[in-house]
Amino acid sequence: MCLGVPGRVVEIDGLVATVDFFGVCRTVSLQIVDEPVAPGDYVLNHVGFAIRRIPPEEIGETLALYERLIELAAQDDPLLADLHSEIEAAGRPPGRSDEESA
Amino acid sequence: MKSPLEFRDPERARRLLDALAHLTQDRERDPISVMHVCGSHEQAVARFGLRAALPPGLDLIMGPGCPVCVTDCPEIDEAVALARAGLRVATYGDMLRVPGSGPSLADVAAEGARVDVVYSVTQAAELARRCDEEIVFFASGFETTAVATAALLEGGPPENLSVLSAHKYIPPAMEIVVEMPGSRVQGFLAAGHAATITGWGVFEPFVARQRRPVVVAGFEPLDILAALVALVGLVRAGTPRVVNAFRRCVTREGNRNAQATLWRVFELVGGRWRGIARVPNGNLRLRPAFAAHDARRRHARLLAARAPLPAAPLLRECRCGEIMAGLATPSDCRLFGRECVPAEPVGACMVSNEGTCRIWHQYGGHPRLAVSASCSTRAQRGAGGCSESARR
Numbered sequence: 001m002c003l004g005v006p007g008r009v010v011e012i013d014g015l016v017a018t019v020d021f022f023g024v025c026r027t028v029s030l031q032i033v034d035e036p037v038a039p040g041d042y043v044l045n046h047v048g049f050a051i052r053r054i055p056p057e058e059i060g061e062t063l064a065l066y067e068r069l070i071e072l073a074a075q076d077d078p079l080l081a082d083l084h085s086e087i088e089a090a091g092r093p094p095g096r097s098d099e100e101s102a
Numbered sequence: 103m104k105s106p107l108e109f110r111d112p113e114r115a116r117r118l119l120d121a122l123a124h125l126t127q128d129r130e131r132d133p134i135s136v137m138h139v140c141g142s143h144e145q146a147v148a149r150f151g152l153r154a155a156l157p158p159g160l161d162l163i164m165g166p167g168c169p170v171c172v173t174d175c176p177e178i179d180e181a182v183a184l185a186r187a188g189l190r191v192a193t194y195g196d197m198l199r200v201p202g203s204g205p206s207l208a209d210v211a212a213e214g215a216r217v218d219v220v221y222s223v224t225q226a227a228e229l230a231r232r233c234d235e236e237i238v239f240f241a242s243g244f245e246t247t248a249v250a251t252a253a254l255l256e257g258g259p260p261e262n263l264s265v266l267s268a269h270k271y272i273p274p275a276m277e278i279v280v281e282m283p284g285s286r287v288q289g290f291l292a293a294g295h296a297a298t299i300t301g302w303g304v305f306e307p308f309v310a311r312q313r314r315p316v317v318v319a320g321f322e323p324l325d326i327l328a329a330l331v332a333l334v335g336l337v338r339a340g341t342p343r344v345v346n347a348f349r350r351c352v353t354r355e356g357n358r359n360a361q362a363t364l365w366r367v368f369e370l371v372g373g374r375w376r377g378i379a380r381v382p383n384g385n386l387r388l389r390p391a392f393a394a395h396d397a398r399r400r401h402a403r404l405l406a407a408r409a410p411l412p413a414a415p416l417l418r419e420c421r422c423g424e425i426m427a428g429l430a431t432p433s434d435c436r437l438f439g440r441e442c443v444p445a446e447p448v449g450a451c452m453v454s455n456e457g458t459c460r461i462w463h464q465y466g467g468h469p470r471l472a473v474s475a476s477c478s479t480r481a482q483r484g485a486g487g488c489s490e491s492a493r494r
Contacts, residue, residue, distance in 0.1 A: 065349070
């Protein structure tokens with residue numbers, strides 16, 4: 001029941017989207033998703049509700065971050081602290097400060 | 103664009119595991135203990151074989167992360183009482199076989215009570231629209247799932263739909279677990295889906311109070327391993343803070359639209375979590391504005407009139423509570439794999455697909471692949487007897 005499943009939006013009818021989950025299509029509600037969604041977008045879904053539009057650029061950026069984790073973990077601990085600040089900074093939506101995104 | 107399946111790349115996973123081994127190489131005798139609080143994390147850890155691959159200097163404990171498992175017996179008893187009184191009850195499949203003080207919903211369904219399994223609260227609403235009688239939706243799940251219930255109630259539900267809320271709110275439970283005597287938890291992996299809703303900022307007060315780091319983690323193997331690298335780094339460095347390692351889904355402020363919906367419909371109230379403790383502000387109750395759809399208010403007299411059920415004898419030996427608090431593992435429990443099996447569960451952790459005992463029974467807990475090849479083969483077939491877990 002707790003699963004969150006990513007899927008690709010195929011079409012949208014009002015607040016209901018048809019989403020392709022790796023070959024299986026289901027309708028999900030767009031009532032509580034965080035930002036506007038268009039066909040082709042990836043969304044994270046939970047019990048029939050989309051809860052997050054997954055920005056495509058974030059996937060590549062997350063992988064780059066993991067690469068950096070691997071590099072730094074192989075070195076000394078103090079460097080990890082730098083990485084943590086980097087992750088923290090990266091945790092905010094690009095181009096927006098926390099205050100603006102309210 | 104790159105597919106989400108990129109996050110299962112075995113080559114990167116091996117390199118992250120190497121990094122974890124490097125960071126914990128001096129801790130073999132005194133492993134760093136961290137806790138995750140999500141059944142989906144344990145599912146991924148077990149399904150992708152991560153637990154067997156983790157270095158000996160790291161102990162990853164599953165905490166109270168299964169909402170079905172922490173649903174208290176009296177809450178199950180309420181649903182059972184309503185079903186026995188002739189009301190039609192709809193619920194998530196995981197809830198069906200959880201024993202209360204007495205029978206489970208599946209038991210009373212076998213006696214003729216009407217119980218429907220739904221995948222989403224919207225299906226419960228569709229069911230209500232197709233009939234004239236009342237449908238009671240027995241709602242379980244943490245804040246992520248409660249948002250779906252809230253959205254449906256706000257969006258104009260059918261009049262004959264009521265909600266029996268067993269929804270729980272996870273942040274206060276993390277504090278309870280840390281403060282338990284004997285707790286070894288040095289840091290938390292927070293559930294990425296719940297944090298998608300609440301935002302990672304919700305953990306900042308916890309970190310300030312408890313001085314333990316929290317890393318928000320996704321659910322693919324690379325997400326979990328990378329988050330563990332970050333968390334172990336923070337524990338070692340002694341720098342408690344919140345780190346978001348699931349940035350493609352989680353922001354600091356979270357999904358404000360969903361939060362607003364959640365708090366317009368639900369309010370926090372203290373309540374017991376099965377086997378653990380009373381958790382202040384741990385339960386989500388419908389606000390008075392939604393009384394017309396609150397099964398507890400609609401059927402107050404019926405629920406008050408039910409006779410209290412004595413706890414089943416085996417239940418007294420059940421160690422689900424200690425297991426969820428990270429103080430014991432399933433293989434420490436005398437009932438595990440013997441009296442308590444998925445077909446006939448004693449405790450809730452053996453029922454749900456997200457329960458620690460069920461997952462360990464299915465995947466073999468902590469198979470020592472490097473030690474015994476035959477053991478790992480049995481573990482893959484699902485033999486619970488192979489769960490030679492206790493590193494402690």
